[in-house]
Amino acid sequence: MPGIGIPSLADNLPPLLKRNYGKWISHEHPRPGVIKHDSETGEVCFTVRAGMPPNARVSTQTLRKICDVADEYSEGFFRVTQRNSLEFVGVPERKIEGLIARLALMGFPVGGTNRSLHNTVCCTGYMHCHLAATDPAAIMKAVSEMLLKEFENDYLPAKLKISGSGCLNNCGEGSTADIGIVGVHRDLPPIHVGKLKGCELPLVISVCPVGAIKPKGPGMVEIDGKRCIHCPACSVACAAMAPIGSADGDGVAIVVGGKAGNTGDGPAIAKVAVPYLPNNPPYWSEVTGAIRKIVYAWHANARKDERVGEWINRIGWAKFYERTGLPVSTKVIDEFDSRAIEYAKSNVRFKW
């Protein structure tokens, strides 16, 4: 029965970290994929970081292998970071080469530290979700494949984070990353009249952000197609209005410039650069092409320590579209709420 709480901290920390809890004084990156922490007790802790399958999906078969590696190299513990990378903490220095070779044999590339592409994060998409407008896991697999060199080396201007969400619910955190992909629907939600009985109609009407759903007689609703912004809010609240989307309607938006830390220009939510690209499985060549253009333009033009968002803030959006060669669309000007007018330009300080 639930009610026991989380496993205790004392039992779930590697002994090396328990001995040096709160005593760390500095860290450095001796090579890509390896981090070294120094403690005031004189002990050092080496961490080896590896990429994971997109969405951190592993079979029990693979997980057992990871457990064996952890037993052999890092005192029986491994860690999954916030960005879903696999970390072995407290690896003895002499064993690092062996561990990297072992991980390579298992098919896990080592890297993703410092000024490199960090491991991608995405939601489950087509694998297990009824709202997905795209499959971010497959896109992230293609992106990781394309930027493998950037993952394994650290020559980029700053760290690069790429995330993907399958729909506007943003479970995959597309909007938090330097470059994010977010699945977008373009169809109106259906109304399956037979199932409406099971729905809480006042809730369905109130969750719509734009008031596009209106009551139409007792037990029935109608959708104002002009207003709909194709977010899946009603499809989440009501089984009669799911699934939303179709093969030709669904697609991918690309957002850029998200960032969490308070350094540089501070935390920011990513902004829409490309409002729609079609779904093209299995490799999503349009999406990966657009991401490649952004990464290459950023790499070539950004100053040191400049994240993607900070680079755009410095050069401006006109230069961003010029440098990347991405198509411009008026859909990127916000018209959603009363702040809308501020997103259009109100000065003539142009960068030609």
Added chain:
Amino acid sequence: MQIEKIKLCCAKCGFTVEEYNASELAEVPRKTKRYKYLLQKSSICPACLASGRLKENRVTEEADTTPTQTADTKFSTTAPVAHEKHPDSPTPMIDAISQGVWPSHAAELKKTRYPVQMYEQALQKRTTQWGYGGYVSLPGVASGVLVRASARPDITKGSNFVRIMDPCGNFFKADSMRKICDISDKYAYGLLHLLSTGGDLEMLGIPTENLKAAVDEITKIGFDVGSTGDDYRTSEECIGPAKCDLALYDTLGFREAWYKRFLDDVQYPRFPHKVKCKFAGCPNDCVRGQQKSDFVVIGVFRDLPIIDQKKVKKWVKDGGDMTTACTRCPGGCLSWDKKNGLNIDGDSCLRCMYCINKISGVRPGGDRGVAILVGGKMRGKYGPMLAKVVVPFMKAEPPDYKEVFDLIEKLTEVYDANARKKERVGDFMLRVGMSEFFRLAGVEPSAHLFNQPRTNLYYHWEPEEVRPQNGAGKENNCTTTKL
């Protein structure tokens, strides 16, 4: 002895979703709230997947009888079947995704009993093949279980998963993970989502009739389930003092104390919508709390960063790039010359951690505490929003962090009492307005609460602010302050 029990059942198939003793329902306010919440809410029945209001049944039972499982197997999902191999591959798309150097999720799917045709067909048809689903309750398991129907009953009937709350610091012990593997092999597809973006471990593919047994086995090996529905979701924390030299408070201890105090609210949904809490050890915010979470506790320091000039000089000598560091400092407050070393201009320092991250020999300053930001979200009703500062600085005192937890509990109560159904904290703040939210929560005015003052003068005064009586309404105006 006879006991009166109140059971909340599915109106269609009669499956018991939750049950209470009548006496404890009257006495425990949290249970009363949860009971009222369940009665108002349209729930999904785990047995027949019908959504609708629950029906209340009052029954009198012998005190020692154990609650019986009434799941009707007729409606439940079938046990997963192994994927059959075929000479000319039935899964061309998945084969394409399985290739390459990067580890592939599709290759992992094939090693399990996951119905790969669901994924294959979705990729071929460019739409998802899954159907409606949602969070459900089972007797004794109020949160942590999700059911999902299938839009392709010819491939699979549906698929459920449980959410397991991860240990502090996301450290997984090899031994306990092997046990998780055993449970997953026994009951589920043998497929794990190691860390969801919410910070849980998810075990996919448990047939409905096995859900309860699987949850029992998971709790037997020391893990607990939770974090679905309208409760405090699993709180994420950065690795903190366990392996980081920058942590300004003990995030891991904080999270452990959090679960000791709020476990009920994590496992029994009763709020208007989900509430996500994240704990970041320093302003670098590795948990992305300012972007994602309703309540984020961030470690901050008030004194200037401490400079060890000897170490800094050594860093420069070893090839450290001081020119970039000085120009990229967001406050523009770093200056460096060989003789006097590094200097920080106190008035423009933002305490943003940039110099501390980049220059060896600069360490976070003293006078440490936490800042509390409220209302971040990724979607909600009005789109993504960054969390807003509510308390710029307060002390976090171990071991029970009472002041911080009391404040978060108070803010949650304000949200719970005033927000509409399915309204995230951020949406609630937008709807009522920041100053009204600050008034409801009793926030101290501070110049750290805003980037810049407003340009329009369209603001509202309450009558008691205009003519204060008995000191009421003093906090937010300056008419009574001597200038």
